[in-house]
Amino acid sequence: MAKRNDMARGKRVTRRIDATIDGERGVFMISVAAELADMHPQTLRMYEARGLITPKRSPKKTRLYSQNDVERLRRIQRMTSEEGLNLAGVEAVLKMEAQVSRMHSELERMRKRTRELEREMNEEVARVRRSLKAEIVPYGAYDSADLMPAGRGRPVRIPVRRPGKSG
Amino acid sequence: MAKRNDMARGKRVTRRIDATIDGERGVFMISVAAELADMHPQTLRMYEARGLITPKRSPKKTRLYSQNDVERLRRIQRMTSEEGLNLAGVEAVLKMEAQVSRMHSELERMRKRTRELEREMNEEVARVRRSLKAEIVPYGAYDSADLMPAGRGRPVRIPVRRPGKSG
C-alpha cells in the first residue's frame, strides 16, 4: 500500500526480480552488452566474426547477448587487456580450460568412487561375518588371523592407502 | 681394424654414440639451437629476455641450450607460427599444460588405486569365507543371500560400478 503510493508519487522504489534468470537467453542488445563487458560494440562484432562469441539474433537480425555471453566477453576482456593475449591465445586458453574443467569433474568422480568403494568393502566383509555368525557355533581355537571370538563386533580391517590430497 | 683403416684413409664412417644423453645438459650454442628450432638467433635472445627460455651459460657467458630447451623452443615455434599465439599466449598455454599434466597423473593414480581397491576387496571377502569354512561345519538351510553351499568356490559378488572411460 505504502509502496504503491510511493510509486504513484514518482518516488524511487527498488524492485526485486525473483524470476529465475536463464543465463543462456539472449537479452542484451549490442550496445548494452558492450558496456557490460567494457568493450567497443564494434569489437563484439569482430569477435563474432572470429568465432569467439555467438550471440543469438532477433527476428530482425539484431544481436542478442545472454548473461553467459557477457561473462565470456568479460573473461576475454581480462585475457586480452590484463594478460596481453591475442585472440589466437584466447581461443587456445578457452579450449584448454574446458579440458581442465572436464578433468576436474572426472577427478572428483573418481575420489567419490574410491570413498564409496572403501565403504562397500567394509560393509560387505562385515555382512559376511555377521551372517556366518548367525548360522554357526564356532568351536576349537581361534587361530585364524581373520577371525575374532564371537560376540566382538570389530570389523575386519583392510589396509587402505588413501590418495595424496583428497579434498 | 678395417674401420680404423677407413678412417685413416678419410672415408666416411657412421659412429653410434651410446652414451646416455642428459636432456638438461647445455650442449648447443645459440646458432645451432636456433637452427634446430628453426628460429633466428636473435629471437632466442629475445625469448630469454622475456623469460620464456633460460639456457645455461658457459664460463665465458656464451649461451648453451639443452635438448629440452630445443624441444621447448620448437613447441613455442609451433604455437606462434602455426597457431598464431603471441608470447603472452604462449606463456599462458605452457602454464596450463603443466597443470593439465599434473591432473593427468593424479587421474592415473586414482584409476590404479580404484582397481587395486576392487581387487583387495574381493580377495579379503574370499579370505574371510575361506578361513571360516576351514573351521566350521555348516548346518541347516543356506538361506543367506551372501552365502553359498560349502565347496563351491564362487567369490562373493560385490556391485562395482566402473567409472566412465577407464582407459
Add this chain to the structure above:
DNA sequence: TTGCTCCTCACGTCACGTGAGGTGGC
C-alpha cells in the same frame, strides 16, 4: 682474418581495436 659470440637500437609487418561512413527500421 674469419666466424662466431655478446649487446642495443631501429625498422617492417601484422593483428587488433576503433572510428568513419553509409543503410535501414522502430
Add this chain to the structure above:
DNA sequence: TTGCTCCTCACGTCACGTGAGGTGGC
C-alpha cells in the same frame, strides 16, 4: 528527427621478429 541497429573499409598502435652495427675472444 534521434538513436539505435546493420555492414565494410581504413587507419593508428603495439607486439614481435629480424636486420644492422659495434664489441670481444677463440
